[in-house]
Structures are given as C-alpha cells and as structure tokens.
Amino acid sequence: MQIHVVRPGQSLTSIAQAFGTTTADLVEANELPNPNNLVVGQTLVIPIVGSFYWVQPGDSLYSISQRFGLTYQELARINGLSVNQPLQVGFRLYIPQQPKAAAEFNAYVEPRGTTVAPALEEAAREAAPYLTYLAPFNFQALRDGSLREPLLNDFPAIAAANNNVLMMVISNQENDQFSDELGRILLNDMEVQNRFLNNIVATARKYGFRDIHFDFEYLRPADREAYNQFLRRAKQRFQAEGWLLSTALAPKTSAEQQGAWYEAHDYRAHGEIADFVVIMTYEWGYSGGPAMAVSPIGPVRDVLEYAISEMPSTKILMGQNLYGYDWTLPFVQGSVARAVSPQQAIQIAADNNVAIQYDTRAQAPFFRYRDNEGRDHEVWFEDGRSIQAKFDLVKELNLRGVSYWKLGLAFPQNWLLISDNFNVTKRA
Numbered sequence: 001m002q003i004h005v006v007r008p009g010q011s012l013t014s015i016a017q018a019f020g021t022t023t024a025d026l027v028e029a030n031e032l033p034n035p036n037n038l039v040v041g042q043t044l045v046i047p048i049v050g051s052f053y054w055v056q057p058g059d060s061l062y063s064i065s066q067r068f069g070l071t072y073q074e075l076a077r078i079n080g081l082s083v084n085q086p087l088q089v090g091f092r093l094y095i096p097q098q099p100k101a102a103a104e105f106n107a108y109v110e111p112r113g114t115t116v117a118p119a120l121e122e123a124a125r126e127a128a129p130y131l132t133y134l135a136p137f138n139f140q141a142l143r144d145g146s147l148r149e150p151l152l153n154d155f156p157a158i159a160a161a162n163n164n165v166l167m168m169v170i171s172n173q174e175n176d177q178f179s180d181e182l183g184r185i186l187l188n189d190m191e192v193q194n195r196f197l198n199n200i201v202a203t204a205r206k207y208g209f210r211d212i213h214f215d216f217e218y219l220r221p222a223d224r225e226a227y228n229q230f231l232r233r234a235k236q237r238f239q240a241e242g243w244l245l246s247t248a249l250a251p252k253t254s255a256e257q258q259g260a261w262y263e264a265h266d267y268r269a270h271g272e273i274a275d276f277v278v279i280m281t282y283e284w285g286y287s288g289g290p291a292m293a294v295s296p297i298g299p300v301r302d303v304l305e306y307a308i309s310e311m312p313s314t315k316i317l318m319g320q321n322l323y324g325y326d327w328t329l330p331f332v333q334g335s336v337a338r339a340v341s342p343q344q345a346i347q348i349a350a351d352n353n354v355a356i357q358y359d360t361r362a363q364a365p366f367f368r369y370r371d372n373e374g375r376d377h378e379v380w381f382e383d384g385r386s387i388q389a390k391f392d393l394v395k396e397l398n399l400r401g402v403s404y405w406k407l408g409l410a411f412p413q414n415w416l417l418i419s420d421n422f423n424v425t426k427r428a
Helices: 012-019 023-030 061-067 072-078 118-130 155-161 180-188 190-207 221-241 267-273 297-310 342-351 384-396 412-421
Strands: 002-005 043-046 051-054 092-095 101-109 133-136 139-141 165-171 211-215 244-249 276-279 316-321 324-329 338-340 357-359 364-370 376-380 401-405 422-424
Touching: 002 012, 002 384, 012 023, 012 043, 023 043, 023 412, 043 384, 043 412, 061 072, 072 092, 101 118, 101 316, 118 155, 118 412, 133 155, 155 165, 165 190, 180 190, 180 221, 190 221, 211 221, 221 244, 221 267, 244 267, 267 297, 276 297, 297 316, 297 384, 316 384, 324 342, 338 342, 342 364, 342 376, 364 384, 384 401, 384 412, 412 422
Parallel strands: 101 133, 101 401, 101 422, 133 165, 139 165, 165 211, 211 244, 244 276, 276 316, 316 401
Antiparallel strands: 002 043, 051 092, 324 338, 324 376, 357 364, 364 376
16 A cells, blocks of 8 residues: 655646546545545545655666565566666556564544444444454442443454444543552552452453453552552452453653653563553643644653563564544643544635645644634644554564554545554454
C-alpha cells in the first residue's frame, strides 16, 4: 500500500489513474467522507500491493534502491529496465512490498450507559480481524473486593470468532474517577484482596477471559511496592489458570518522575512481573488543555526509550489514540475540546474549505477554520502519515505492538496500514 497526500488540482479520478487503481477502490478503502470534494493535504491510503515511486531530479537506480532496501539490479529487473538505462524525471517505478514483522494489537472498547450501541459492536467486528486482544472497558473493583461488570453483549463472541484473546480490564475507578483510596484498600487490606482475586478468577472463568489487565491509576506513591506485591500474587494465581497478566502504565520518562499519576507505576517491576504492558502514550493534547497533537512523536519516543531501558521491548504495547480534538480558540482554562474521529476531521476541513497541514516535528495533521458564529477552531487528529510514523517507531524499537484507545471512532486507514506493515499475531 502507499500513502498519498492530495495536492492542489488533484481529483479522485486523477489519483486513481496515477496509481493504476479505481476511484471506487479508493473510496471503499479510505471510507471517504468527501470523495467529490478532496481537501488539499488530505491523506489517502492507496490499496495496492507494494508502492510506486516517481523519479526525482538527481535520482539514480542505485540511490532509489538504497532508499527502499533493494539492490539496484533487483529494482531494474522488477521494472524491466537495463541497469545502465538513464532514468527520466517523472518516470514511475514499482517498489515491491517489504517483508512484514509480527506484532500484537489490542483495542479497548467502552460501552457507556445502559445498552451497547449497535455501532460500537460493529466497530469491534470490523477491528477484530486486526487484533490480538479485545478489551471491554471495564470491570470496576469495589471496596469489598467484588466487581461491577461492564456491558459485554456480543464482545466475547466477537473475540472468539476472530481468535482474539478476551482481555478483562479491571480498574480502581469510582464514579468514573480513579480513586487512590480504593487502590489503597485493594492493595493493603489482605482480606479484601483475597476476595478480590477470588472474584476475578471466578469471573474470568465465567466469560472466558484469558488476559487479566490491571488499569490502576492515580495510586498513592506510598502504594508503589504494595502494587508490585499484589501483581506478584495475582500473577501466581493467573499463571495456574493458564492466563496472561498485563498492566496499563502512565507515560514516564524516568524512574524518579513525580506526580500522582506516575510514582506508583514501577516500570522495572511491571516488566519483570507482567506478560506485557500497555504504555499510555497519548493525551499530551487533551480535551481540557490547549490545542496540540494528541500523541506527538517526540514525547512518545522519549517515553518508549525510557521504557525499554527498564523492561524488554517485546513486553511493550505502545498506546495509540484513534481520535483527535477540535478546540475553540483562544483556549480558555476550563473549556473542553470536542473529540472527533479522523473521518470527522476530514469532513470538517472539507465543509470549511481549508487545507490540512502536517506538523513534521509532531508527525501529526492539523488545520484551523472559522465556524458560522465567527469562532476560530484548531483541529489535531491522526492520518495515514502519523500512524505510519508510529508503526516505524514500533519496528525500530522492536516493540511487542500497539494498543488502541478506543474503538468507535472511525479510522479505516489505520487498519489498512496494520495489514501492510505487520503480520498480526493471533494467540487464541
């Protein structure tokens, strides 16, 4: 597959002709919200095997082959050229698909309210072929060691049909807020903790969960070692059942990082105890803060490079957002940005006739527009380029894979690029 950025004057027809595909295939692959009104700067994933390269001034067969990891003899053979044949600027070369790495992928799915929306179940069905794990969010621990169950509906069946490991996500949330007091009780009161573990085992057996995933956040710094000891006990219980244990970790860059979200998360201990971890490398740009990329590549890299200094890289799933935000400007403390899917972001740009820009430092697309009431907006989201940058980082650092927060916001390019870059590991 190939990522193409729409240039001024281009239409879907001209792009399809350039790549030897059809407009129908482009619309279907990208689920285009604006096929008749493409936006300059909009990214399209071209559904072809391999990719094309147009010769630029100064190129040679040798320099091009080096860029794509081929020999110049092989590049010439594939394209029916003589190795001594001069290349004309603008000549199209075919580049074969590169070997794919194996990787694991998880996605959280969060039902809200009293029913599961059919669209949310459909999103899980569409994503499940590309997933190793499917993670309904979440079982909430109670202060007596019992569990409040989420709505599961067809999620266990969807996981089973797609050879996904069903992940049992357990949190220390009360009233949708992470509670340090609840964490204190679960981690230090052994009578409650024993009941808690027994309830987890009974529930996992009931529904067929095969990975138990602790998303304990905002813990007291004093409970750091208590959390480690709890995980050791839990690991012993779950290992006897043949289950995995995983944890979610706040994005740290040092062992000494201060703050209520960070201090109780011991990267080295989790790396030793857990089968794998999800590092939540997103929300630098968040709904209650100023406009910026949600997961800029620089800070993401900093966190992951620290993480691999504390644990094996093959235990790390990089957290990735499937959404962006639309901020009203100027930013006012206390205001809340609107969450948008990549598809919605493209439609907003098309509706307001503004070009999409790309921040090469953050490796993220953005644009600005003015609404009908005269208010200025700034939108940051994800596209094929930003996801490919993250996939390249996963391969460079030899990570286990990627974990997505969360299903329900359409981003078809992401799933296309998973299949182009990786062989998805199926553990079920």
